Amino acid sequence: MTTFYLVRHGETVWNKEHRLQGWLDSPLSENGILHAKKLGEQLKNIPFTAAYSSTSGRAKETLHYLTAGRKLAIHYEDDLREIFLGNWQGKTVENIMAINRFDYELYTNYPAQFVATHTESFGEVTERAMYTLKNIAQRYPHEHILIVSHGVTIKCIINAILERGIDQLWTAPHIEGTSMTIVERTEESWHVKVIGSTQHLQ
Numbered sequence: 001m002t003t004f005y006l007v008r009h010g011e012t013v014w015n016k017e018h019r020l021q022g023w024l025d026s027p028l029s030e031n032g033i034l035h036a037k038k039l040g041e042q043l044k045n046i047p048f049t050a051a052y053s054s055t056s057g058r059a060k061e062t063l064h065y066l067t068a069g070r071k072l073a074i075h076y077e078d079d080l081r082e083i084f085l086g087n088w089q090g091k092t093v094e095n096i097m098a099i100n101r102f103d104y105e106l107y108t109n110y111p112a113q114f115v116a117t118h119t120e121s122f123g124e125v126t127e128r129a130m131y132t133l134k135n136i137a138q139r140y141p142h143e144h145i146l147i148v149s150h151g152v153t154i155k156c157i158i159n160a161i162l163e164r165g166i167d168q169l170w171t172a173p174h175i176e177g178t179s180m181t182i183v184e185r186t187e188e189s190w191h192v193k194v195i196g197s198t199q200h201l202q
Contacts, residue, residue: 002137002185003144005046006154009054009062010036011177018093022085022119025057032058035178035201036065042200048072049143052136054080059148062178066146079128082150086118112167122166126156133157137185151175157183161190 010032014021028036043066050073053063060076067074088096088104096104106114111122129149136145149157154175159168161183173196175181182194 001142002140004133004136004183004185005043005048005144005146006157006181006183007039007062007066007146007148008151008154008175008177008179009056009058009148010065012058014090015177020085020088020091020093020096021056021058022082022089023056024089028058028061032062032177033065036062037068038200039178039180040066040068043146044070046144046146048146049140050075050136051146051148052077052080052132053148054078054082054150054153056081056150059150063146063148066148072146077132079132080147080149080153083122083125083152083156084120088119108170110167111169112165122152122156122169125153126160129153129157130160133183133185154181157181158192158195161192 010028012021012026012032013029014026016029019026048070051063051067052075053059055076055078059080063074088100093104103114114122116124155169158181159166164171175196176198178200179196179198180194181192181196184191184193
C-alpha cells in the first residue's frame, strides 16, 4: 500500500491579496512559512521514502520547510501544479468579477457548468494529477510519500477517488494552506483517509 500525504502549499503573498495564481507564483507569507514549519514538526516521525512537489515556487518553498533536516529523494512534477487559469492569473478576485463575473461565478459556485475557454478544465487537472499519483504508486508500492500541491489540484484528486461529479468539486472541507489530505493506494483501489486536516494549527 502506498500512503500519500497531500499538502497544499502555505499561504502566499498573493493569497493574502485575494489574487489568483494558477501557474504564476508568489512567495510564502510569514504565516505560510510558520504554518509549514509547524506541519513539518508534526510530520517528523512519518517514515517518508520520497517527497514530490509541484514545480511552482510556492510548493517548492513549502516542501523545503516540511523536509528540513531530512534526507529524502525529492522530485518536482509539472503535473502536480495548480489549475492553469489563463488571463485570470495575477488578477485579484475583485478585478475578475468586474470584467468576467458570469464565468467566475460558474467556476466558484457551479463547477459542472463552467466551460474552460482560456483556462484548464477541471477534468484536465484531474487526469494529469491522477496519472502522476498512479505512476508514483507504481514506483513506491509500499511506502509513505509526501506531496506538496495546490488547492484545486488536491480537490480534483479527492473528487476523482470518491467518484463524485464535478458539481461536488467544492464540497467541504476547504483545502486550507498547509492542510493535509491522506490518500491510500492498494493495488487498483484508492481510499481517502483524511481530508484537509489542519490539526498542526490548533
